[in-house]
Ligand SMILES: Nc1ncnc2c1ncn2[C@@H]1O[C@H](COP(=O)(O)OP(=O)(O)OP(=O)(O)O)[C@@H](O)[C@H]1O
């Protein structure tokens with residue numbers, strides 16, 4: 001069992017504060033992903049856990065043991081790098097054996113353990129090749145084997161798939177995930193690819209400017225973003241201003257119905273609503289949905305009139321850009337019914353969104369809170 005506890009860690013490079021005040025509790029055996037845009041501090045946090053950097057404040061422990069004064073090579077942590085970082089002059093087998101030799105493992109044990117890990121990463125047939133005779137995906141497997149062969153308590157991976165082509169990335173995501181589950185090794189994975197993060201992880205920690213924005217399971221990150229930054233960074237969202245009309249909060253000229261937990265001051269301070277494209281439903285024509293709310297009555301939906309601006313048929317789905325009130329546009333994704341495909345530009349349509357699918361944020365809220 002090796003849970004990782006990061007307790008109020010701060011790290012600066014001169015005047016650049018790379019990590020503000022990071023506290024994370026990473027459960028043993030989980031696949032935990034640090035997700036965020038370039039420069040948000042992902043690599044810094046990973047390298048601090050590995051021991052390549054010393055934090056300015058705070059402490060890091062693995063399985064209850066405080067690591068702060070333990071040097072890199074004694075931390076029992078495996079690391080896989082973006083650029084493979086394998087030795088070009090050593091064969092696959094020798095690359096993998098390297099860490100074991102340093103640890104003075106016996107020759108017989110080295111042979112057994114290297115053979116075992118070659119099997120795990122499916123490289124047995126390439127054991128005697130040199131790195132330049134391997135594809136990028138194969139080199140990355142060597143990097144992974146090298147990190148795993150010492151049987152570390154924790155595996156750190158810094159964008160291990162980012163130098164690979166699209167299809168291979170997708171294949172390796174599944175492979176990495178199932179390997180991690182088989183081994184049960186606590187894994188901290190870095191990516192700036194939100195789809196990769198959602199697909200692979202038990203927990204996702206979204207970072208921005210050295211500050212944790214939200215740490216939760218992928219479902220919560222996607223459906224209940226903690227702030228506007230998370231809502232815009234993870235997946236696609238439409239952002240629409242909330243306005244007061246006759247003292248009632250409205251979205252695109254339509255009343256916002258009853259929503260549990262609706263901010264009491266909705267519309268009174270400046271707010272913006274976010275709606276996922278796949279949560280907007282479409283009806284052709286201008287007649288509202290049959291159960292559209294008679295004015296003033298309770299409805300589970302917000303309905304608003306729109307016009308078609310642009311649509312593209314992508315086989316499985318139809319993507320549509322629609323104009324709504326005040327010259328704003330929304331993107332929506334729906335099943336490609338025939339009647340939708342025939343919609344010409346400027347056709348009138350009606351859109352509806354379930355009230356409970358709408359999230360609200362303060363205008364100007366970037367997400368960073370220091
Ligand atoms: N050695 C260094 N010296 C000075 N500043 C650094 C150093 N390394 C990183 N930084 C700065 O610290 C911040 C965090 O960098 P970091 O490499 O951790 O980001 P990242 O999230 O891994 O980004 P990317 O997705 O581009 O790899 C950035 O502002 C970066 O410019």
Ligand SMILES: [Mg+2]
Nearest residue numbers: 042043044158
């Ligand atoms: Mg990085």
